[in-house]
Amino acid sequence: xxxxxxxxxxxxxxxxxxxxxxxxxxxxxxxxxxxxxxxxxxxxxxxxxxxxxxxxxxxxxxxxxxxxxxxxxxxxxxxxxxxxxxxxxxxxxxxxxxxxxxxxxxxxxxxxxxxxx
Numbered sequence: 001x002x003x004x005x006x007x008x009x010x011x012x013x014x015x016x017x018x019x020x021x022x023x024x025x026x027x028x029x030x031x032x033x034x035x036x037x038x039x040x041x042x043x044x045x046x047x048x049x050x051x052x053x054x055x056x057x058x059x060x061x062x063x064x065x066x067x068x069x070x071x072x073x074x075x076x077x078x079x080x081x082x083x084x085x086x087x088x089x090x091x092x093x094x095x096x097x098x099x100x101x102x103x104x105x106x107x108x109x110x111x112x113x114x115x116x117x
Contacts, residue, residue: 001022001023001049001092001096001099002022002023002024002046002047002048002049003017003022003023003024003025003048003049003050003051004024004025004026004027004039004042004043004046004048004049004050004051005017005024005025005026005027005050005051005052006027006039006050006051006052006053006054007026007027007028007032007033008052008053008054009026009051009052009053009074010081010084010085011081012081012082012084012085013051013074013081013084013085013088013089014026015085016085016086016088016089017051017085017088017089017092020089020092020093022092025046025048027039036054036056036057036060037060039052040057040060040061040068043068043069043071044068044069047069048069049069049070049071049072049099049100050068050069050070050071050072051071051072051074051088052071052072052073052074053073053074053075054073055073057071057073057103058071058073058103061103062103068101068103069100069101070099070100070101070102070103070104071102071103071104072088072092072099072104072105072106073103073104073105073106074088074106075105075106075107076088076106076107076108079108087106087108088106091104091106091111094111095111095113098113099113101115102114102115
């Protein structure tokens with residue numbers, strides 16, 4: 001799968017997904033500090049699922065009705081970056097067929113996947 005990781009995503013998650021064989025671009029390696037609108041636009045133009053820890057993307061997608069190819073919001077506070085990487089990798093591998101065009105939230109005990117209507 002193709003991903004764009006927002007600059008707030010832990011490096012360990014990025015490295016793990018790359019090890020899993022996914023194609024992943026990382027905002028921090030490209031142009032740190034770009035706006036959320038620009039990040040979302042870039043993900044859409046490149047047909048990437050956006051991985052972020054920024055809840056503001058829910059606002060952009062649901063309230064402002066901006067188009068998305070798919071967003072994965074990581075909500076794993078208090079967990080070590082290496083353990084976060086394991087959780088995210090497992091969730092993506094288990095649910096990959098459902099993530100396109102969905103807003104998904106990964107929490108310590110579950111993943112919620114909401115298809116955009």
